[in-house]
Amino acid sequence: MEKTIIINIGNTIIHIEESAYELLKSYLTEVKMHFANHADDLEIVTDIENRIAELLTEQLGQQKKQVVDTETVNMVVAQMGKVQDFETSEDEGPQPVLEESYQYHAQKKLYRDMDERIVAGVCAGIAHYINIEARWVRLIMVISVILGGAGIMFYGLLWIIMPKAESRLEKMEMKGEPANLQGFQKNLDEELQAVKERLKVVNQHAQPLFAQLGTFIGEFFEWFGTFMSGTGKVIFKLIAGFIVFVGFIFLISLLISLAAILGFYDGNAYHYFPLSIINYSYRNSLVFAVFIVLIIPILALVLFSIRVAFNRMAINKTFSYALLIIWLGGVAATGYYIAKISSEFKEHAELSQSVELKKMTVYILDMDKSMIFSKQDSLEYQIDQYDKNRIVIDNPEDNPFSAPRDLKIDIEKSDNGKTSLIQVYAAQGKTFKLALQNAQNINYHYQQKDSLLIFSPRLQLKTESNWRAQRAKMTLKIPIGTIIKIKHNSYRYINNYGWDCDSQEGNTHNDYSIWQMTDEGLKCKYELDHPAKTDQQN
């Protein structure tokens, strides 16, 4: 069995076996080449083709066959005669003319090599011209691109200027090969055209520049398209593969953290600020909803990347719609809980309480970071409350999220000559009642040890109560004339007074500043003792 080709030769349709076709084609190519420089090449070749067609038809009729095979072609070729025989018999020998053309073609020309190109064949073309391997030219080009990028301009310019080697003939000119018969293996029409071009058009490269530019732009986009579907595709796939990899790790870590938060974590995290807002009863649902909101887009990204990287759908449409619905559900649940929690900040309530302190002429105001535990806390943390030497220090107070430290301390003049502390606790809640309840949940500690007043820097909330903007305001009322030494660490809670008193002379070695209550409020003791000096300074 052999493949059959239908050819049109001399306006006759002939079925011919592929191998026979190759043979016939090469013969006709030789014939065309032989007469290429002949004045009447077309006519002669047409005559010969017509005759061949006639002979083939005749042979088919005689042999009662439908398809031309190699044997028939050989027979016909023998009758027509080999090209070498033409040369010896033909008086107007084309040989000298051909030799001339050999010399003409042996001259090299600068073309872009479209067969061995990487981008537009400029480097390969130059390499042919100066007869070195293309890789060295490319290397130089790449180096010049890296060193300042002049190579890009140069390359673009050459791309525009250099014509591309399209016909066989141009390719031979590019390589400096003589235009011999072996070189011509292309199909008949192209060959004929190339031969004619050689005869007619010597100066065809004098194309107008804008036409070259048009070709350049066209080719550039063609190249870009090839790049995007070739190398570019590979790059996209690599990126997609990377996303799949990272995405999987992220998904797994999210799953682990979900399991940890829901199942194993003891809930200590909920004592600290942003999480402490969440109501105990909502906690698991909200965590789950947020988890869904986070995980599904990542999952979608991973699935999309899989599609890009491996060219196939990882999931079907139904499943992706299901994912979308679940995600929307997660968003809705999250929104619901957030709205619900926000509503619990609607009402405001305050709780005030006044305590009389032991009267002293001098007070020292200090802050103590050590946590003061209730009996319940002590049991929880397994601290023996009778072990007096043990002190538990709170986590660093600089952490803004550990607990909003809404503590304010005011120092005011006492009207009744007694020392008292007014404690005001405030909180938000859905209703006034709930807000009040939240305010009552505040566990605030202070201590008086004779003249020493120790305040805790933070509010503690009772177990399982949520952060509802709980605030505490301590107003210390002291009679006129009372001296109060304020430790440095208390300044930030007493926003009325600052460091200005501290910088006064004679006060540099202490970690406190001395103040005295006057009729007009608290004054710096140093300023009261040295009024003149202060005036001068002012």
Place this chain on the structure above:
Amino acid sequence: MIAENTQTQMRKGILEYCVLSIISRGEIYASDIIAELRAAKLLVVEGTLYPLLTRLKNNGLLSYNWVESTSGPPRKYFTLTAVGRDILTQLDQTWHELAYAVGVSQQGAKP
């Protein structure tokens, strides 16, 4: 090699004369010319004939008619033009001179 060259040179000149002579006998198709040449034992391939015919035609010695063929494309049937006949007469003359020259050369001048 030298013999071959000389043979080629001789054949080249004679071929054209023979072809013209064959055509002078009446309208004829290219492959029939070949057959005639073969019969005359002037071995030649068809491929050689076409350029020759084309050149003679372009020089005004020949003209042709398209004749429909039963087996394939239309055929070119060649005839001599007036110019062709004129030249053939001249060639006949030349041939006789040459034949005489060759005969004399081979057998020596008859006294």
